[in-house]
Amino acid sequence: MKVRTKFAVLMLVVTLVLSGVVYGQLELAKDRSVAQMRENVDQTAIRTAEQIDAQIRQQKDYVGFHASRPRASNFSRSEEFLRGFLTNPYVFAGQVVAANGTVVAFEGDVAPEVRRETVGNDIENRTYFQRPARTGEIHVTDPERVADTDQHIVIISAPIFEDGEITGVLAAAFPVNEFTFLTMVKPLETDVRTVSVGMGNQTLHESRRSFIDGVSSTATVSSTGWTVRVSRNRATLNARLREMAILQAGSLALVLALVVGLAVWEYNANIRQAEKLLDGFRALRDGDYDHTPGLSSGEEWHQIREGFTDLADSLATRETELREREQRIQVFNRVLRHNLRNDMTVVVNYAEYVADESENPEVREAAEKIAARGWDLVDLSEKARRFGAGMEREGTEPVDTDVAAVVADAAAVVREEYPDADVSVEAPDRQFASATPAFDAAVENVCENAVEHNDADPTVSISVESVTDDGEEWVRVAVADDGPGIPDHERAVLTDGGETDLEHGSGLGLWLVHWVVERSGGRLSFAENDPRGSVVRMDLRPASDD
Secondary structure (H helix, E strand, O other), X not given: OOXXXXXXXXXXXXXXXXXXXXXXXXXXXXXXXXXXXXXXXXXXXXXXXXXXXHHHHHHHHHHHHHHOOHHHHOHHHHHHHHHHHOOOOOOOEEEEEEOOOEXXXXXXXXXXXXXXXXXXXXXXXXXXXXXXXXXXXXXXXXXXXXXXXXXXXXXXXXXXXXOOXXXXXXXXXXXXXXXXXXXXXXXXXXXXXXXXXXXXXXXXXXXXXXXXXXXXXXXXXXXXXXXXXXXXXXXXXXHHHHHHHHHHHHHHHHHHHHHHHHHOHXXXXXXXXXXXXXXHHHHHHOOOOOOOOOOOXXXXXXXXXXXXHHHHHHHXXXXXXXXXXXXXXXXXXXXXXXXXHHHHHHHXXXXXXXXXXXXXXXXXXXXXXXXXXHHHHHHHHHHHHHHHHHHHOOOOOOEEEEHHXXXXXXXXXXXXXXXXXXXXXXXXXXXXXXXXXXXXHHHHHHHHHHHHOOOOOOEEEEEEEEEEEOOEEEEEEEEEEOOOOOOHHHHHHHHHOOOOOOOOOXXXXXXHHHHHHHHOOOEEEEEEOOOOOEEEEXXXXXXXXX
């Protein structure tokens, strides 16, 4: 039998076994969860019924206490006695009934005409009078609906004793609501649980919410026989069971994936080959181009080894060429920085001497042009030296820099060098951004270019502000002028990333600014000024919160 077939049979057996185990676990978890929920609902219903029973006993004790007081048997002052008894805010109305069933006094939230009609009536056949008058026990009647309302009331009555004999009955009407006997019902009602209270066919309290799928339980209030029904929504439990099923299915898939992984043990040789290849790449990264990984176990790996060797040879040749090119650049850089500057200073001095001493106007004009161009070259060399020093010295990584202070210093330098220029700054007192140490030279260079290339009285405006572009925060340093603008071919050099024979920059200025901003992790852009001139924008990353 092929390994492929064995693997398929093994996978089928493992899948069936694991699926059976997962299904059994889900059913067991479901039964346990439902049982636990039912137990919780049962406990809630029992506790609610006990709480209602306790509140009923509390009101029975209140009525019994007042019925046992000596003032209760003084029927000549029953009205005064009832007014004191009705200080309980939960008592709807109260009656004092003589032992023969005659209503002696009636007080409470009732109409005067009802009170007058009731006092003196014989209520001997009423249950709330008969039970305490005959048994001497405190009695609670069944709930009765108040006419034309959804409100129910119960009457709690207690016997009035005098010298050990029952001389009357004190009866009190209590509304059945969340302030008297159902104080625990409202807090128990939530989005996932409802509570209802009833007596026979009467509903004393019913929740407005209902559940399509729920777990319910009932309990009985021992003192009155009221029924408390608590229901809980199973939607949350069902959602949890679904999540458990998904988790179990994911676990099953993971186990199956591990089994598949174990089945590919025969490919360990290939894995070892890959590790050797990675070791070879690490050697190349460290500059060891003579390293050759010992790849074997198949023609493909031999081909990869040959390709790796060719790559190593190419990288070694490339690094040698780069090292030689870097040496040439260093030599040329040193010559341009030092020899050209020193020799050009001599040329400029002699040109100025000729211009001062010559009486020939044409000679003087030619000498002045030589001197002017010479000084331009000296300035260019000094600019390159300054930028180079800032870019090459240690610590050129971007650091938190107060660009507002940098801009202010740059503006001061430009004003001193070009007193006829109008240089203004609009910036906060402090504005930190991430920039290299050479950023000050970049700002000065942009400002100097704005002044030098202006064909009128130069006006330069420098601003620092925080901007948001495509959801990213930037600190923008913008230099605006009213000159002829930056030529398109100068911008194209930076946009294309290199110079050609037909299109090249006239100097190092924009290149140096581009390098500084790029090294700072920022971006350089250009815009037209209104009504004339250009705007150079240097966007930097904001400094860290610290």
